[in-house]
Amino acid sequence: MAALHYHCFLKLCEEWPVDKTKRGRDLGTYLQKRVAQAFWEGENTQVAEPEACNQMYQSLAQLHLNYYKHKYHCPRDTSFSGLSMKEYKLILSIGTLEEFQEMDKSVWQKLQEKFTPMRPEEKHKAWAWVLS
Template identity: 30%
Template sequence: MSSSHRRFLQLLKNWPVDPSKQGRDLGQHIRDQVKIAFVNGEVFPGNQQKCDLEYLALKRISESQHAKQYPRTLKSSALGLSLEECSSLVSNDFLKTVEEEEQGIFKRTLNKIFKSKDSK
C-alpha cells in the first residue's frame, strides 16, 4: 500500500504549481487531495483500485501522453493565441482586470469615490 503514496509523491515532483493561478491551480489542488487521501501517512484507507486508476490518469496528463500521441500541427489556439498568451489570459491578475471592467464605468467611479473618502 505504501507504494501508492510514493508513486503520488513522485508524480507531484513532476507537476509544477503555477503561482499566477493561486487558489485555482490544478497542481496545488492535486497536492491537497493527496494530503487528504493519505492523511494517515503511507496507508490509503479507500479503494486501492480506484486510487490506482486516478494515479494512472494523472500520470498520463503530467507526461502529456495524448499530446505526444496526437501532436498538433498548429502552434496557436482557436482564438489564434499562443501558449504564452493563453496562459496570461487565465492568470489571477487578468481575471481581476476583467472583473473590474465588467463593473461598468458607473460602479468603478463610485468605488473610486468611496475608496478616496475612506482613506481620508
C-alpha cells in the same frame, strides 16, 4: 500497499509544475491539496478501492507526461482562436483576470466599493447612519 500508493502520489505532486501566475486556480496546487486530504494519515492511510486509486494515478501520470499530446500530435501550436500558448498564459494570469473583473463593474458598484467601510463594525455604523 497503501504506502506504495502514498509514495507514488507524493512523487507525482513533487514533479507536477505549479504555476505561480494562477494562485488558487492551479492544477498542481489542487492536486497537492487533494493528495493531502486523501492520505491524511500518510503511509498508514487505508485505501478502500485500490483499483480506483491505481486508475486515478495512471490517468494523472499520463496527463503529467503529456501522453495524449504526443499520441495525438497537432502540427500547430495554436487553438481555434488563433492565440498562442504564451498569449493564453497571459490572459489566464491572476493580474489580467482582476483587470477584467474591474472593467466589468458598473459605475455604481465602483462608487459603493469606494465609500463602503472596510471593517464589519464600521458597516453597522454606516447602515445605522443611512437609516436614521
